Amino acid sequence: MxxxxxxxxxxxxxxxxxxxxxxxxxxxxxxxxxxxxxxxxxxxxxxxxxxxxxxxxxxxxxxxxxxxxxxxxxxxxxxxxxxxxxxxxxxxxxxxxxxxxxxxxxxxxxxxxxxxxxxxxxxxxxxxxxxxxxxxxxxxxxxxxxxxxxxxxxxxxxxxxxxxxxxxxxxxxxxxxxxxxxxxxxxxxxxxxxxxxRFSQPYGEILKRIHDGQAGEIVSAECYWWHDYFVRWHAEARKSEWSDMEFQLRCWPHFVWLSGDHIVENLVHNIDVMNWAMGGPPKSAVAHGGHSNWDDWPVKGNVFDHFYVEYEYPNGVKAHASSRHGLNCSHRLGERIVCSRGVADPNGRILGEKAYDYPGPFDNPRxxxxxxxxxxxxxxxxxxFGRQVAEATMTAILGRMSAYTGRAINYDWALNRSQLDLSPKTQEFGPLPVEPLAVPGRTTLV
Missing domain, CATH: 3.40.50.720 (NAD(P)-binding Rossmann-like Domain)
Incomplete structure (x- = not known):
């Protein structure tokens, strides 16, 4: 081939x-x-x-x-x-x-x-x-x-x-x-x-009520994807006949140039909900992260196992996003939007002055x-929906860039001026050394 x-x-x-x-x-x-x-x-x-x-x-x-x-x-x-x-x-x-x-x-x-x-x-x-x-x-x-x-x-x-x-x-x-x-x-x-x-019935109803002001002004927001499946996801034992390129392609989640890391691959769903609530992407991000436990990871790639990001949106509201993959740890997935007169779980509930529980239906959003x-x-x-999914992905990339470098980064600069291109120089089977794991404070902002 x-x-x-x-x-x-x-x-x-x-x-x-x-x-x-x-x-x-x-x-x-x-x-x-x-x-x-x-x-x-x-x-x-x-x-x-x-x-x-x-x-x-x-x-x-x-x-x-x-x-x-x-x-x-x-x-x-x-x-x-x-x-x-x-x-x-x-x-x-x-x-x-x-x-x-x-x-x-x-x-x-x-x-x-x-x-x-x-x-x-x-x-x-x-x-x-x-x-x-x-x-x-x-x-x-x-x-x-x-x-x-x-x-x-x-x-x-x-x-x-x-x-x-x-x-x-x-x-x-x-x-x-x-x-x-x-x-x-x-x-x-x-x-x-x-x-x-974006097509979920409960999410659509809750976000509509938030945008209508039924819970007041948005004060803060948070989203999270804490799980363990990324640890062993597409973790194939390398065969002797595989080149570097083939091994990385078959184990793609574990290599940043292929997956973008789990903040981009997974948390992008929840980050998109934050953008939806705020009416667009943030103006900046500052983050930290790292890889604290390699022992449980069969594939030693170059992705982090945890991220935390603080996004600031144009209206001054800050949203906090976190992503973690580790065995034997608690799981959490979802979003929480705090408003001046209530707190919303976009998956169907608002608590506060105008409390609301979405009654259904719950059809498959796919x-x-x-x-x-x-x-x-x-x-x-x-x-x-090309622009919307591109902005959600860029917001996740912005968080990863900040975590990798340790730098606060402006969204517009990253979108329009950053020259970061993770793709290999050529696309062909053969040798492909793995880029080293990012080190905040040492990894260069490109």
Whole structure:
């Protein structure tokens, strides 16, 4: 399997030029929809559990949807995805993180799996090859370090995009995603991000009441993601035949250039809720963090095991975000918004003068999100949440940058001027030394 040797900066330069020229052309996806207004075909890039789960969510959320093409770095991942998609399964509820919707749902729509061997693509260029398929919507679920270039390629090809969160791991990538979102809007293409709490019924009702002033003015906020699964998530024992690149790709959460660290990969959901409540991203962040226990981590990568961030928003309100992954520790996930006349849990409750408990319904927000996205495409007015998910991701990146360097950082500077680009110089299998763990006070702010 041969990869394409290409830097992300050279890729971005060429795709920006191509994208501007393509903006004047009719949308290819629009033409596809015009030929068959009912059928929507999916292509998946990144055949892990979340990518396969997104395919299942999409097919179950709306009628006349099928998957026609798969792409991944590795053929064995494609084979595993096909096996899962072609096998009925019973759903499982989960106690932790239930507000995000069940990860395993009832699945019996194997008839909607229309993937042929000719539409399975592997390698570094697989995300390009799948764009030649009949897919109308491309689901992007590879490691986040690849997300900006995959998004741009899909938009340039005239495809609607569903991009899992986070959509980048550094400011250079975020700027590319924001450009892609604007280009998608010009071409009348949909762009949905994987921050499904924006479609949660209880979250929507509680945030509406907060914005209506029913709990008073927002005074402070906090969010947290304390768990342990990141410790052993995608922790594969290295095989002798694997190159450095292959090992890092298969164990991607443990390497910053691929995952962005768990504050970006996980806490971005809750940080997005903070931005939602505040009406936009913060103006600055100051943070600390580190890695205190390597003994329990099978993969010795370069991610922290704990973060704490203080964000200050333009209205002067400070929000506190924390993320921790460690075995044998207490778990906590969610948000808390303190207002002048009440305290809100966005997952369905307000305490105070106008106390409120959300009575239901509690439908799977992933299904609600997909249904809204697909309906918008069919109506010819596709939703575009690209800027929102880019800002949420950038807010998480800002916190990580502050924790890694020990510096207070301005959001606008990081977004518009930081030259931090974590991608390797070339994308190919072979040697790839692991960058050292960040040390606050010594790691340079770029």
């Amino acid at each position: 041969n990869g394409i040797s290409m830097t992300r900066r050279s890729f971005a330069t060429r795709t920006v030029q191509a994208g501007l020229a393509a903006a004047a052309l009719p949308s290819i996806a629009g033409e596809l929809s015009a030929r068959n207004p009912d059928k929507i075909r999916l292509g998946l890039v990144g055949c892990g559990s979340r990518g396969v789960g997104a395919v299942i969510d999409a097919i179950l959320s709306a009628p006349n949807v099928e998957v026609v093409a798969l792409a991944d770095m590795f053929p064995d991942k494609i084979e595993a995805a096909l096996k899962k998609l072609r096998s009925p399964q019973a759903g499982k509820n989960r106690d932790f993180a239930a507000q995000y919707g069940s990860l395993v749902v009832d699945w019996d729509r194997v008839d909607a799996v229309r993937v042929t061997p000719e539409c399975c693509f592997a390698g570094f260029d697989a995300h390009r090859k799948i764009l030649q398929s009949a897919a109308d919507v491309i689901i992007l679920a590879s490691p986040p370090g690849f997300r900006p270039q995959h998004i741009r390629a899909a938009v340039d090809a005239g495809k609607h995009v569903f991009a899992e969160k986070p959509v980048a791991v550094d400011p250079v990538g975020i700027r590319s995603v924001i450009e892609s979102a604007a280009l998608a809007a010009q071409k009348k293409l949909g762009f949905m991000g994987g921050t499904q709490l 299904f609600i999100q997909w249904r809204a996205f697909l309906e918008s495409i069919r109506k010819g007015a596709p939703l575009n």
